[in-house]
Amino acid sequence: MTPRKYTEDDEPRVAALWRASFPDYNGYNAPEAVLRAKRLVDDHIYVIEDGGEIIATCMAGYDGHRGWLYSVAVANSRQGEGLGRRMVEFAVERLRELGCVKVNLQIRGGNEAVVDFYHALGFDTEDRVSMGLRLT
Numbered sequence: 001m002t003p004r005k006y007t008e009d010d011e012p013r014v015a016a017l018w019r020a021s022f023p024d025y026n027g028y029n030a031p032e033a034v035l036r037a038k039r040l041v042d043d044h045i046y047v048i049e050d051g052g053e054i055i056a057t058c059m060a061g062y063d064g065h066r067g068w069l070y071s072v073a074v075a076n077s078r079q080g081e082g083l084g085r086r087m088v089e090f091a092v093e094r095l096r097e098l099g100c101v102k103v104n105l106q107i108r109g110g111n112e113a114v115v116d117f118y119h120a121l122g123f124d125t126e127d128r129v130s131m132g133l134r135l136t
Helices: 008-021 031-041 083-097 112-120
Strands: 045-050 053-062 067-074 103-105
Touching (some): 008 031, 008 045, 045 083, 067 083, 083 112
Parallel strands (some): 067 103
């Protein structure tokens, strides 16, 4: 199972995975809205499909200075198979090809269990304050 770029036909299956993985994805974070908005900017959305089911995803962003990873998700029934690692490594390599030299990500409060997963992939915890301004 090799990661590939997302296509519009994947939307309902990716949305279902994200709803299961990220229960607070609603409103402005509704999966369909996120996917459509992302496609207006670039096509750095990656999936792993098995038997017609989307079982893993990762979105990446690059602003010319730093890269970002978003929405790394693996179907609950497939966790522990190395799919998350494969998705992150695939997305990081795509960012590297663009000239990216540093990749960032944020982990939502309450999901601290995934910190060890990212540490094992070489990510470090940095002393930062994450801030946001909702424009809607």
